[in-house]
Amino acid sequence: MRKPVLELKEVTFTYPGAEQPVLREVSLKLQEGDFIAVMGSNGSGKSTLCKCFNGLIPHYYTGDFEGEVLLRGESATGKSVSQLSRHMGYVYQDFENQLVRPTVLDDVCFTPLNYGLADYRERGERALALTGLSGMGSEFIWQLSGGQKHLLALAGALAMDPDILVIDEPVAQLDPQHARQIYDILRRLNEQHGKTIVVIEHHAEFIAEYCHSVVLMDGGRLRWHKPVREALSSVEELLALGIYPPDVTRAAWMLQP
Known part of the structure; x- marks a missing residue:
């Protein structure tokens, strides 16, 4: 059996000044090598959930936090965001804010260099190769397209x-070609390099083609965690939350006697 790389136990979180928790007693296991989509309507707690994975909650975003997060079986309590980020990479929806240096190679090397790793340049060049950006190291950030900037953030x-990659809405600001390119890269990282991939996503067609399982958030609670085929076949339940399964799945559901 695969081992859980990350586990949340009864996690509840309330932002300062909020009357209600944004996460309510969430328990979840991420298995090694999984490719998981986190779905839910606006305000369901998707992004807040994922910010618990790498310690941004409760270490950076303050509030009332209850429960426990385990990374490879060890409690994350007392570990800093810096320590946890060695095991978990995060690409935000506003990914351009992650680009902090003037050139491509400078930017990709920034994190390992600041950790004092002697092989920071080799790490940066390898990461560029994995994302199809080899040969662009000397390019300035402002010269890149939106899709290339997203790849650089990745x-x-x-x-x-890292063992785990979390990507918040990977295709939200991309054209169809770059959207598929991102997902093809994520698939290779998952299948060939053993990365556990988590995407916050509402495009059901990408989920159906690339993901293994789906987490559904509803009102701050984890409603279920199901294999992708079973998840996207829950048509009536998803539609009630304003989530649209793939067209072919909806068509088959509508034709049922």
Whole structure:
């Protein structure tokens, strides 16, 4: 059996000044090598959930936190975001804010260099190769397209060779070609390099083609965690939350007697 790389136990979190928790008693296991989509309507707690994975909650975003997070069976309590980020890369929806240096190679090397790793350049070049950006090291950030900037943010997360990658809405600001390119890269990282991939996603067609399982958040609670085929076949339940399964699945559901 695969081992859980990350586990949440009864996690509840409330932002300062909020009347209600944004996460309510969430328990979840991420298995090694899984490719997971986190779905839910706006305000369901998807992004807040994922910020618990790498310690941004409760270490960076303050609030009332209850429960426990385990990374490879060890409690994350007392570990800093810096320590946890060695094992977990995160690409935010506003990925351009992650680009902090003037050139591509400078940017991708930034994290391992700041950790004092002697092989920071090799790590950066390897990450660029994994994301299809080899040969662009001397390019300035402002010269890149939106898709290339997203790939560079992903490369920056990969430079530390983390076990887990979390990508918040990977295709939200991308054209169809770059959207598929991102998912093809994520698939290779999952299948060939053993990375556990978590995407916050609402495009059901990408989920159906690339993901293994789906987590559904609803009102701050984890409603279920199911294999992708079973998850996307829950048509009536998803539609009630404003989530649209793939067209072919909806069509088959509508034709049922």
